[in-house]
Structures are given as C-alpha cells and as structure tokens.
Amino acid sequence: MHETSIVNSIMKTLEVEFEEEKLNKMIAIYLKVGKLSNIEPRLLHNAFTAKHYCGTKFHHVKLHIESTEIKIQCESCNHITQIENYKFTCENCHKPSKNLIQGEEMLIHKIEFND
Amino acid sequence: MSVDKSTKAARGTVQCENTNINLLKANDYVADIIKSEMKKNKTLLINVTSSAGSGKTTLMQKTAEKLKDKITMAVMVGDLETERDAERIRETGIQALQIVTGGICHLEAQMVHQVLPEYQLENIDLLFIENVGNLVCPASFDLGEDYRVTLMATTEGDDKPKKYPRMFLTSDLMLVSKSDLLPYLPFSVDAVIKDAKEVNHQIEVMQISALKDEGIDAWCDWLLEKVKQKQNN
Numbered sequence: 001m002h003e004t005s006i007v008n009s010i011m012k013t014l015e016v017e018f019e020e021e022k023l024n025k026m027i028a029i030y031l032k033v034g035k036l037s038n039i040e041p042r043l044l045h046n047a048f049t050a051k052h053y054c055g056t057k058f059h060h061v062k063l064h065i066e067s068t069e070i071k072i073q074c075e076s077c078n079h080i081t082q083i084e085n086y087k088f089t090c091e092n093c094h095k096p097s098k099n100l101i102q103g104e105e106m107l108i109h110k111i112e113f114n115d
Numbered sequence: 116m117s118v119d120k121s122t123k124a125a126r127g128t129v130q131c132e133n134t135n136i137n138l139l140k141a142n143d144y145v146a147d148i149i150k151s152e153m154k155k156n157k158t159l160l161i162n163v164t165s166s167a168g169s170g171k172t173t174l175m176q177k178t179a180e181k182l183k184d185k186i187t188m189a190v191m192v193g194d195l196e197t198e199r200d201a202e203r204i205r206e207t208g209i210q211a212l213q214i215v216t217g218g219i220c221h222l223e224a225q226m227v228h229q230v231l232p233e234y235q236l237e238n239i240d241l242l243f244i245e246n247v248g249n250l251v252c253p254a255s256f257d258l259g260e261d262y263r264v265t266l267m268a269t270t271e272g273d274d275k276p277k278k279y280p281r282m283f284l285t286s287d288l289m290l291v292s293k294s295d296l297l298p299y300l301p302f303s304v305d306a307v308i309k310d311a312k313e314v315n316h317q318i319e320v321m322q323i324s325a326l327k328d329e330g331i332d333a334w335c336d337w338l339l340e341k342v343k344q345k346q347n348n
Binding site: 005006009013017033036037038039085087088098106107109110112113 | 130131140251254280284
C-alpha cells in the first residue's frame with residue numbers, strides 16, 4: 001500500500017520539477033533506494049505498472065531501481081562500516097553509531113529524456 | 116535492405132539529467148510546515164506508532180486521565196476505517212479527531228496538515244498523533260513530530276526491533292507495553308532492549324501497563340519534561 005503513495009509522490013514531484021513538454025520526452029527514471037528505506041523494489045515496480053493502467057503521463061517511462069547497502073561512518077574513528085544484521089556498531093572500534101551515510105535514501109537520481 | 120538514416124539518427128540520442136530529488140519530497144515539504152506551526156504555538160507534537168493492538172489507544176486514554184488537569188492535550192488518530200478510537204479517547208474529556216485513511220496503511224504529513232485547523236493550537240500544550248497500527252510504512256513518513264514513540268507489546272514477542280529496524284532506528288522512546296502480562300509470556304525485556312539498542316543506541320526505554328497503571332507516572336513525567344522544554348524554547 002505504501003508503494004502506491006510513493007509512486008504518486010514521484011509523479012507529483014516530477015510534474016512540479018519539469019515542464020509538460022519535457023515530461024513527454026521522459027523515457028526513464030532511475031531511483032536509488034536504501035535497504036533501510038522500507039521500499040521493496042519489486043512492489044514499487046508493480047505499483048508503477050499499475051499506475052500506467054490508470055492512464056498517467058508516465059506510461060512510456062521505464063523505472064530502474066538500485067538498492068543500496070546500509071553504511072555508517074564512526075564519529076570517533078571515521079571508519080566506514082557496512083551494516084549486517086541491523087547491528088549499528090563500528091567494526092573497527094566497536095562503538096555504537098547512528099551516523100548513517102547510506103541506506104536510508106529514497107532518491108530520484110537520474111532521469112533520461114529522448115531528444 | 117537499406118536503412119533510412121535520417122530516422123535512425125533522430126532516435127539514438129538520449130539526454131540525461133542527474134538529480135538528487137527525495138522521493139518523499141512532497142511529504143517532507145508539508146512536514147516542515149507542520150513543524151513551524153508547532154514551533155509558533157509551542158505545541159509539543161508526538162507521533163505514536165506500533166503494531167495493531169499493542170495498546171496505543173488505551174495509553175492515550177490513561178495519559179489523558181492523568182494529565183488533563185495539568186496541561187491541555189489533544190489527540191489525532193489514524194485508522195483505515197471507523198471512528199471507534201477517537202470516540203474512546205473523547206470519553207476522557209479531551210479533544211480527539213479521527214483521520215479515516217480509507218485503506219492507506221500510514222498517515223502522511225498532508226493528512227495531518229489538513230486536520231490541523233480543527234485544533235486551537237495556541238491553547239494546546241501537547242498534541243499526539245496516534246498513527247495507523249503498522250511497524251513498516253509509518254516509519255518512512257515524517258509528520259513534523261518532535262518525538263516518535265513506539266509501543267512494543269509483550270504479546271508481540273521480543274524479536275520485533277530487528278524485524279522492523281527502521282521504525283526503531285527513527286524512534287526516540289520505546290514503550291514496552293502490557294508489562295502486566297510478563298509473568299505469563301515467553302518475553303524477555305532484556306532481549307528486546309538489547310536488540311533495540313543494537314539498532315539505535317540512543318533509544319530510551321520504559322516499561323508500562325496502561326491497564327494496571329504501571330510505569331504511567333514515569334511516562335507522564337517524561338511528557339511533562341518535554342512539554343516544558345518546548346515551551347521554554
């Protein structure tokens with residue numbers, strides 16, 4: 001259910017960001033979603049496809065989703081740790097940290113237009 | 116067969132635009148508006164989340180009984196259908212409005228913002244948003260709250276923080292609720308705290324039973340302290 005909200009939000013955002021003429025030339029949207037973002041790429045694809053059937057301006061657009069790992073940077077030793085098992089601890093100095101540098105993002109990071 | 120060169124050349128070019136637009140930009144924009152409304156009126160806004168049936172509404176009732184003579188509080192409650200929760204909370208004598216999401220599994224900032232004009236914020240010290248019972252989707256939507264409080268009922272099992280990490284990562288306080296049932300359940304408070312702290316080492320933890328009035332005074336003191344901080348800011 002929340003994937004549908006996210007698809008709506010993507011469409012609204014792009015409609016604000018780009019002019020009609022440009023939107024019609026759009027051929028692909030590239031998303032970056034972190035493993036902590038609670039977005040399931042497959043469900044988001046389904047929600048996006050389902051939206052096409054409701055007739056949107058985006059029926060000719062392809063959606064690409066890249067899933068990114070969870071990473072923290074330690075505040076004490078600056079070491080970067082990739083988080084496994086949701087244990088938010090620096091692997092170098094073993095201090096707990098919430099300083100996320102990757103994994104929470106939900107970004108539209110690239111858009112392709114047909115010229 | 117010959118290829119028509121003119122059409123071939125026109126198709127191949129692709130223009131790229133690199134962006135970094137947040138997918139929830141629309142939500143976060145409205146969340147910021149809510150935040151500034153709360154700041155202006157010095158109203159503390161708390162987003163209460165949990166699974167369905169972990170005791171959010173009972174906690175709202177109990178909190179209202181304890182605090183309504185000390186501060187002005189109000190509740191906004193989200194559910195897929197019915198006005199049952201708002202009715203239960205209104206019985207305690209405080210203002211409570213229901214947001215019926217009509218099938219949506221979480222509250223979005225836009226929904227909260229739409230209801231805000233119904234509240235006289237300048238007279239309200241503490242406003243609770245009782246979110247839809249769900250540990251997944253509500254975690255992603257900022258409602259402009261000062262604090263996020265997540266209930267974790269003993270009946271749910273002690274393995275939830277690792278199963279739903281984003282909710283616990285974004286919460287400021289975890290309330291282990293229905294603690295009066297602990298003697299009858301295979302639930303380890305130590306295990307749940309250990310997992311929650313592995314996800315979020317800054318999360319505060321309290322143990323409560325709204326039904327038996329255990330730990331509620333400590334919870335109310337926590338709230339009063341936060342209300343005071345908000346008003347002095």
